[in-house]
Amino acid sequence: xxxxxxxGIASEIFPLIKTGGLADVAGALPAALAKIGVGxxxxxxxxxxxxxxxxxxxxxxxxxxxxxxxxxxxxxxxxGLDLLVIDAPxxxxxxxxxPGNPYVGPDGRDWPDNARRFAALGAVGAALGVGEVGxxxxxxxxxxxxxxxxxxxxxxxHGRRHGTMMxxxxxTAHNLAFQGNYSxxxxxxxGLPGSAFAIDGVEFYGYLSFLKxxxxxxxxxxxxxxxxxxxIRTPDGGMGFDGLLRARAAVLSGILNxxxxxxxxxxxxxxxxxxxxxxRLGRRSANKSALQAKLGLTVAPEALLLGVISRITWQxxxxxxxxxxxxxxxxxxxxxxxxxxxxxxxxGFAAAAAAHPGRVACAIGYDEAxxxxxxxxxxxxxxxxxxxxxxxTQLCALRYGALPxxxxxxxxxxxxxxxxxxxxxxxxxxxxxxxxxxxxxxxxAIQRTMGLWDEPATWRRLQRNAMRTDVSWRRPAARxxxxxxxxxxxxxx
Ligand code: ADP
Numbered sequence: 199x200x201x202x203x204x205x206g207i208a209s210e211i212f213p214l215i216k217t218g219g220l221a222d223v224a225g226a227l228p229a230a231l232a233k234i235g236v237g238x239x240x241x242x243x244x245x246x247x248x249x250x251x252x253x254x255x256x257x258x259x260x261x262x263x264x265x266x267x268x269x270x271x272x273x274x275x276x277x278g279l280d281l282l283v284i285d286a287p288x289x290x291x292x293x294x295x296x297p298g299n300p301y302v303g304p305d306g307r308d309w310p311d312n313a314r315r316f317a318a319l320g321a322v323g324a325a326l327g328v329g330e331v332g333x334x335x336x337x338x339x340x341x342x343x344x345x346x347x348x349x350x351x352x353x354x355x356h357g358r359r360h361g362t363m364m365x366x367x368x369x370t371a372h373n374l375a376f377q378g379n380y381s382x383x384x385x386x387x388x389g390l391p392g393s394a395f396a397i398d399g400v401e402f403y404g405y406l407s408f409l410k411x412x413x414x415x416x417x418x419x420x421x422x423x424x425x426x427x428x429x430i431r432t433p434d435g436g437m438g439f440d441g442l443l444r445a446r447a448a449v450l451s452g453i454l455n456x457x458x459x460x461x462x463x464x465x466x467x468x469x470x471x472x473x474x475x476x477x478r479l480g481r482r483s484a485n486k487s488a489l490q491a492k493l494g495l496t497v498a499p500e501a502l503l504l505g506v507i508s509r510i511t512w513q514x515x516x517x518x519x520x521x522x523x524x525x526x527x528x529x530x531x532x533x534x535x536x537x538x539x540x541x542x543x544x545x546g547f548a549a550a551a552a553a554h555p556g557r558v559a560c561a562i563g564y565d566e567a568x569x570x571x572x573x574x575x576x577x578x579x580x581x582x583x584x585x586x587x588x589x590x591t592q593l594c595a596l597r598y599g600a601l602p603x604x605x606x607x608x609x610x611x612x613x614x615x616x617x618x619x620x621x622x623x624x625x626x627x628x629x630x631x632x633x634x635x636x637x638x639x640x641x642x643a644i645q646r647t648m649g650l651w652d653e654p655a656t657w658r659r660l661q662r663n664a665m666r667t668d669v670s671w672r673r674p675a676a677r678x679x680x681x682x683x684x685x686x687x688x689x690x691x
Pocket of ligand 1: 218219220507508509536537538563564565566569588589590591592594
């Protein structure tokens, strides 16, 4: 039985459509919340892969004209999720490049009508939120990232016009780097009054910002780790929103993401060479040698094998790792990298692999199976991120006993326990952290990791600590539930 009804609004949801962590959260949180009395129905755009995956779709509403064409709202289920899907071919029936990315057209640039496409998501979300359509009346509307931000602006306008009882609203920012900023000339077309284009509205340095709409109009703002929630209130981390977020600090909090423990389970993972657990760690070595062999690395059990699974972008700090590579190889380490992103960095790693055969391997692309194999086979996973709202890769690494070597930022700071002297003396520690995010500090962290690697008993203990870390959705789901309930209790008064 559920006693709180939530309408989620998201532009991606795993397993139907995914470009990043947002999809994982939208796809995993509902099941974790259902266990503790919160029912989530998620509104998503009807991209081809979403419509194809929908079971038992029933139309619940028809819009004669939704931003330039007719649209239906379909109710259905997919992969255990309760969904409302906007079937609007003029907005969503298209295949971009790469096909799994809903934001980018065949020319590799954002679709020119993205403002309209995601205003439509917000407008339908707001109409559902106030019970005008679809026959649902949620207690809470929970919008994710800039693509859903306008839902809260439309709800705000609706509340001003009608003064009716409104649902409580929550906005989660998964990464403030993605803002959805557009020309203010779109204001009228998107159905927003001129008065909304103001400092306490959607205006952001002369642009109409979808992200700002979410941050301004939500009753509660969350982001995906406590440390990121603090960082974004500073000029260095706020991406221009720090002043607003300082002003709204009382309603801003950080709730970590979890990972799906059934997808990421080294004891049952069919994609890896040998299954293992915290108590059967000896078997893990077969994964290392299989990975080394598969990637053309020298099969050497004694070499510290560092893994990277990442978007290859400035955010992820991989330029620092590339610069540090010669010294790292001088220490006898190996590197296995999987990822894609900025061309110059991709080329840099590919050149390093060509220059150091047997010691550096570079797989450019997206490969779920190889991601699992690196988690199971690498000794450590490196994440020198300049900022990291939460980070999922280190959570998987903890679960697979690949010690995370991470920058002490955002969610990385909140999920990895640095194996410093105090932690080692106390028997804790699950990885290595460094700060500030510079090449020198990364070098020092890798050197420290090498020192730990040279003490096999210590390394084992750290691996066990890592694998026993709770990276599930249980605690995050309890925190979201507490947030929803507190918001509803406040509004009942
Ligand atoms: P972000 O969302 O900023 O890209 P996260 O660490 O939050 O970073 O989530 C990234 C997720 O995508 C992780 O689960 C990671 O394993 C996965 N991933 C990233 N790059 C690849 C890749 N090239 N192939 C397979 N999985 C990848």
